[in-house]
Amino acid sequence: MALHPSKVAFFTGLLAISLTFSHGGFAQKKNPIEASQESVSKGQTIFKKNCQMCHGEKGMGDGPAGQRLKPKPANLADKSGMEKVTDGELFEAITKGKNPMPAFEHKLNENDRWHVINFIRTFAGPTK
Numbered sequence: 001m002a003l004h005p006s007k008v009a010f011f012t013g014l015l016a017i018s019l020t021f022s023h024g025g026f027a028q029k030k031n032p033i034e035a036s037q038e039s040v041s042k043g044q045t046i047f048k049k050n051c052q053m054c055h056g057e058k059g060m061g062d063g064p065a066g067q068r069l070k071p072k073p074a075n076l077a078d079k080s081g082m083e084k085v086t087d088g089e090l091f092e093a094i095t096k097g098k099n100p101m102p103a104f105e106h107k108l109n110e111n112d113r114w115h116v117i118n119f120i121r122t123f124a125g126p127t128k
C-alpha cells in the first residue's frame with residue numbers, strides 16, 4: 001500500500017506541530033540513560049564537583065554554600081518529595097536552573113545531566 005502524497009503532507013504537518021510544541025518541554029523527557037553502576041558513579045563525580053557545595057554530601061540540602069540561600073537547596077534525599085518529580089522535571093530544573101540555583105545548560109552536557117539525575121535518585125532510594 002503506497003502512501004498518498006496528501007497523507008505524507010498530513011503526517012509531516014503533524015510532526016512539525018508536535019516538534020514546535022515539544023520544544024523546550026523538558027519536563028516530558030524520558031531519561032535515556034539506564035541507571036547502571038557506571039552511570040551512577042559518573043553522576044557522583046559530577047555531583048561532587050557541581051552540586052555538593054549547595055546540596056550536601058548526602059543530598060540533604062545542607063552544603064556549606066547553600067546555607068544562606070533563600071529558598072534553601074532542595075533536599076534530594078526526601079523520598080516523598082522525590083517521588084513526585086519525574087526525571088524530566090529534574091532535567092528541566094538542572095538545565096534551566098531554579099533561582100537561586102544556576103542553570104547547567106552550558107556547564108554540563110545532556111548525558112552528564114542524566115548521569116547526575118541517576119546519582120541523585122540514589123539519595124532517596126527506590127521510589128517505585
Ligand code: HEC
Nearest residue numbers: 050051054069071072073074090093094098099100101116
Ligand atoms: C548555588 C547552589 C546550588 C548549586 C551549585 C546547585 N543547586 Fe540545586 N538547588 C539549589 C536551590 C537553592 C534549590 C531550590 C530552588 C527552589 O526551591 O526554588 C535547588 C533545587 C534543586 C532541585 C529541585 C528542583 C525542583 O524541581 O524542585 C534539584 C533536582 C537540584 N537542585 C539539583 C541540583 C544538581 C543536580 C546540581 C548540580 C548539577 C545542583 N542542583 C546545583 C541550589 C543549588
